Amino acid sequence: MRGSLYNAIFAAGITLVLACLMLGVRLGAEGTTLAVTGAGADRWGWILAGVGVVFFGQLFANQVDALFGRIPKPNLSALKPQGSSWNTLKPWLLSALVVGLLVWPFMVSRGAVDLATLTLIYIMLGLGLNIVVGLAGLLDLGYVAFYAVGAYTYALLSEYFGFSFWMCLPIAALLAATFGFILGFPVLRLRGDYLAIVTLGFGEMIRILLNNWTSITGGPNGISGIEKPTLFGLEFSRRASEGNQTFHEFFGIDYSSGHKVIFLYLIAVLLVIIVIYLINRLMRMPIGRAWEALREDEIACRSLGLNRTVIKLSAFTLGASTAGFAGCFFAARQGFISPESFIFIESAIILAIVVLGGMGSQIGVILAAIVMTILPELAREFSDYRMLMFGLLMVVMMRWRPEGLVPMKRPHLELK
């Protein structure tokens, strides 16, 4: 008891030291000079309350731990029905889900469909990064760079050469993959944490380049007026450009701006389904198994004759091409892109999605992407605290549930 009392006093003292200058006073400009003002009584009240919480938390640390230990961990995977009934049910459920996804946008407001499209972009990005981080275990902190490559590919090609969205989609994916290959080839020999920093540096480099190459990328002003995708040449605008037809004229219906939003949403659904399908197949292929094996034990893999460069490079390149896909679609949806959309924080958010969902688990990543995009929309008054919460969430998840909310399950046997 005496030991924990000392501990508690020490921890409370540390908390006070941490808070006193950073939270207790505020640095601000007063006219032309700088001035320090003390925080109000209510903020000091919060600080003291925090100190109190730390004190009692440490004092009764053992009891608190015991209490938390008694709460059963949520076992989400147990909700899934097991056995043969699941196998017969699965295709039905999946088709119902797809039909639901396709029908749903016609019944709700434009804003909701738009938000859903954004969520789908994050799902795509999350799934792509999941290959790199979750399956292959390579920490990529510059993932947003490939996203930017995809977006700028479409924006530039359509601006200068008049390429259409559908032509640019594979080009963007290919180009992003090429960038991934060029970057990955030299750096994948490095150990994990070096790789993280190099990719981070690469992400920043791409952003700086886009920002400063004003003659081509428009610099910080970005590129605006990017063409929207068309449906077999049918445009979704009020009036058709020369030599084209609009969607509503062709079908003889009234023009509605909602058509475009729903069309974009449907493209996003299509892309996400393609990405999920491809990754699902890849995971069951030898290369997919090799990714995971390499993540678990590199030395063992190499001694079994796996070529680690090829395996890592394939994961890195595939992840990059998914980001290129997503980037191309993002540019088409926004109609405007600038380097502001491709900052490090974006990479961190995508990483947070993968980490929260459970590294390697597709369903987890999808759920996490939905939560991470919809929650900030619902809690707009707390938007200042959004990044703070992201950071905290990453630390807390790593400490208590590093495997994520919905951990990946592999067929395996356990010795009892």
Next chain:
Amino acid sequence: MTEASLYLLQQIINGLTIGSTYALIAIGYTMVYGIIGMINFAHGEIYMIGSYVSFIVITGLLAMGSFALPLVLFIALLVAMLIASTYGWTVERVAYRPLRGSNRLIALISAIGMSIFLQNYVALAQGSRDVALAPLISGSVLELGSLDTFEVTLSWMQLLIWVVTLVTMTSLTLFISRSRMGRACRACAEDLGMTNLLGIDTNRIISLTFVIGAALAAIAGLLLGLYYGVINPFIGFMAGLKAFTAAVLGGIGSIPGAMLGGLILGVTEALTAAYFPSEYKDVVAFGLLVTILLFRPTGILGKPEVEKV
């Protein structure tokens, strides 16, 4: 001397000034990496906190008046070091220690989370706008060349940065090589498990490296804050990356390497900014990092790492 060489000399002076602060921050990365083999991603944020604390103390003391400037700076330095080390210690205790021994990826993600958290914590507590401090130390020690061609100046501020860095580095080197604690640090870097078996509280030594690293980062925070005069909650990200590059350049895990790496990076950057568009100076730092990792991953003074099964 010709004008061109005077210009070059000026850039080298500027580069050494910035480089010595990079070196101070880089030591925090290199010491932590040397002992527990992880990248303390939140280290740049500690530097930023050091900057903020020193600005707060300086402004507060100057507002009270009746203190001489050197005393104000000294007190600010001590307080910044104290508070930044407390942050460093707490970060290790809360975010890294519970994860020690688990996958490297997990510890690194936790560190990134901590970095984002600290950045936004300061932005919320102190406002996310730039904070500018009027220059406190002006004038120059030495002027070379004539005004009508090009004048090389070494300002008092630059001299202060050099002297403080030199004193800090010397005392750190003495501490590591002579004191008992320093010996324990070196032993931990050699073999953590064995050191533990020999009866040294390795947890305490690891905490100590975080505290030392944070204190040095706070010194850099004060110096660079005074030098540039402007800080904001997001300066830690770039500074941290640069310092990490410096640590890798010199050979991560090696303290003299970090010092050397910082100086080389600072001079390279200053020269790039002088002869190319200055926006590209950050690109150069990363380009340098990638090049070193490709051709000499151990850095200039680093030891090759042997992977054991």
